[in-house]
Amino acid sequence: MQTVTVSHWQSRIGRQRDWIWRGWIIRYSFTLNSAENSISKPPIVLLHGFGASIEHWRHNISFLSQYSAVYALDLLGFGGSQKAATLYTLNLWVEQVYDFWRTVIGCPVVLVGNSIGSLVSLTAAATHPEMVQGLVMLSLPDVNARQEMLPKFVEPIVRRIENLFAVSGLLPLLFYFVRQPAIIRRWAGIAYENKTVVDDELVNILSAPAQEKDAEKAFNAIFRSVIRPDFARAVKDLLPHLDLPILLIWGQKDRMVPAFLAPQFARLNPQLQFIELKNVGHCPHDECPEIFNSHLLGWLTTHFG
Numbered sequence: 001m002q003t004v005t006v007s008h009w010q011s012r013i014g015r016q017r018d019w020i021w022r023g024w025i026i027r028y029s030f031t032l033n034s035a036e037n038s039i040s041k042p043p044i045v046l047l048h049g050f051g052a053s054i055e056h057w058r059h060n061i062s063f064l065s066q067y068s069a070v071y072a073l074d075l076l077g078f079g080g081s082q083k084a085a086t087l088y089t090l091n092l093w094v095e096q097v098y099d100f101w102r103t104v105i106g107c108p109v110v111l112v113g114n115s116i117g118s119l120v121s122l123t124a125a126a127t128h129p130e131m132v133q134g135l136v137m138l139s140l141p142d143v144n145a146r147q148e149m150l151p152k153f154v155e156p157i158v159r160r161i162e163n164l165f166a167v168s169g170l171l172p173l174l175f176y177f178v179r180q181p182a183i184i185r186r187w188a189g190i191a192y193e194n195k196t197v198v199d200d201e202l203v204n205i206l207s208a209p210a211q212e213k214d215a216e217k218a219f220n221a222i223f224r225s226v227i228r229p230d231f232a233r234a235v236k237d238l239l240p241h242l243d244l245p246i247l248l249i250w251g252q253k254d255r256m257v258p259a260f261l262a263p264q265f266a267r268l269n270p271q272l273q274f275i276e277l278k279n280v281g282h283c284p285h286d287e288c289p290e291i292f293n294s295h296l297l298g299w300l301t302t303h304f305g
Contacts, residue, residue, distance in 0.1 A: 012058040013072065014065070016080075019103070021096060027080035028073045028100065029054050031065040041304055042110050042133045046072040047097065049115030049139075049283065053079025055205040056114070059289035060296075067300055071109075073100060075120070079209050083218035088225035090232035094124045101131050108133035110300065114283060115139050115257065119232060126238040134303060136247045136296060139282050140265060141257045143226070144234035179210035179219075193253040193281040194288070202286070239268040245303040246272040249295065251280030251287070273299065 014031035033041075044064055046057045054072040064070045074081040075093050086092070097120060101109065111132055113121035118137035125132040178184070184207045188198045209215060225231055239246075246269060250262040259276070266274040275295055277284050285292045 012062055013054050014061050014070065016054075019100065021076075021099060024076060024082040024084050026074065026076065026082070026096065026100070027054065028071060028104070029061070030072075030104075031061055031070045033065055033067065033069050041068040041300075042108055043069040043071060043105055044300075045097070045101070045105070045109045045111050046070065047075065047111065047113040047117030047120050048072075048079065049113075049117050051078065051206060051210075052114070052117075052283075053205065053209060055079070056283070056286055058205075058286075060285050060293055063289075063293045064296070067297060068110075071105065073097065075117070077218040077222055083209075083212055083214035085214065085217040085221045088222045089228075089230070090120060090123050091127075093120045094127055097121075097124050098128050098131060101128075110134035110136065110304070112136040112296070113138065114285060115141060119143075119235075122235065122238055122242075123233060125242055125244065126233075129242075129244075132244060134245045134247075134300070135242065136249070136299070138249045138284055138292075139251065139254050139257045140235065140248065140261070142235040142261065143232045144236075179207060179215070181207045190255050191282040192287050193251065193279055197287050235265060236268060239265060239272070242269055242271070244271065245299075247296070247299045248272055248274045249277065249284055249292065250274070251277050251282060251284050253279055254282045256282040 014029040016027060016029045019026045019028060044067070046054075046060070048054065048056045053074050057072050061070050061072060073096075076082065076084055076096055077088060097111075108131060111121035111124060111134075113119070113136070115138070118140045119142070121135055121137060122140065125135045178187075181203050185198060185203045188202060188206060189195055192198050210219070248262060248266060250259050252259050262274055262276065266272050277288065277291060280288055
């Protein structure tokens with residue numbers, strides 16, 4: 001399998017390893033903290049968003065490793081992990097994270113996720129509470145909320161359009177279109193409020209995995225899975241039942257997952273701290289890493305010393 005790692009990123013994303021999970025190759029990175037007091041602090045596990053990878057945390061891993069050990073994981077179908085043609089659900093990624101935790105880490109961690117990675121983190125915390133000591137979510141999507149927000153007369157139209165792509169021969173054409181670096185640059189320009197951050201390095205990080213072998217098959221499988229109504233559990237069914245420190249960070253200018261959802265989610269759990277970042281888009285950890293890192297470190301120190 002071709003790796004998407006570029007040598008000059010190496011020092012920023014930690015040491016990398018391949019892990020075989022259910023016969024699939026999974027890529028992860030780790031950066032250990034040698035300080036004596038770090039032993040008592042929970043390791044941090046970073047989970048990227050849709051279409052991203054370990055490299056998307058390149059501005060955060062080194063900084064966070066000064067606090068504790070940091071692990072970053074490429075979800076199946078993304079980044080340097082295998083592009084499997086299988087039935088994707090949130091639970092599949094949750095099982096991947098849980099098995100990785102049991103195999104490699106083994107003590108309670110802080111899960112940090114962006115976008116779809118935050119929904120994986122939330123579901124993992126609800127499903128395997130023994131694994132998670134703290135939860136940090138950036139721009140939390142809710143597939144079920146999307147269905148609820150659609151007017152009833154619009155829902156069948158949207159469903160027909162999605163099914164048209166899923167069952168016809170249009171998906172390969174769509175994949176060929178969306179994986180082009182020029183299109184990815186435009187897409188990132190929507191996701192990021194600060195357009196100067198959308199540079200060649202970022203575009204390469206987002207576009208390189210889509211050029212790998214079997215990337216088209218994985219894209220087709222993920223697309224078909226995401227539009228299924230049973231793809232994920234609703235946030236409102238998960239968040240109220242968590243008993244642990246929670247941090248929710250949201251960019252005020254998020255155009256991918258509307259920021260008005262954040263206060264609604266914040267009211268679902270009294271242990272949740274909500275931070276809104278002005279003039280920031282969908283990926284706060286990458287768009288304004290200094291601000292994000294500072295907020296996260298302050299929250300970690302407050303709750304875990």
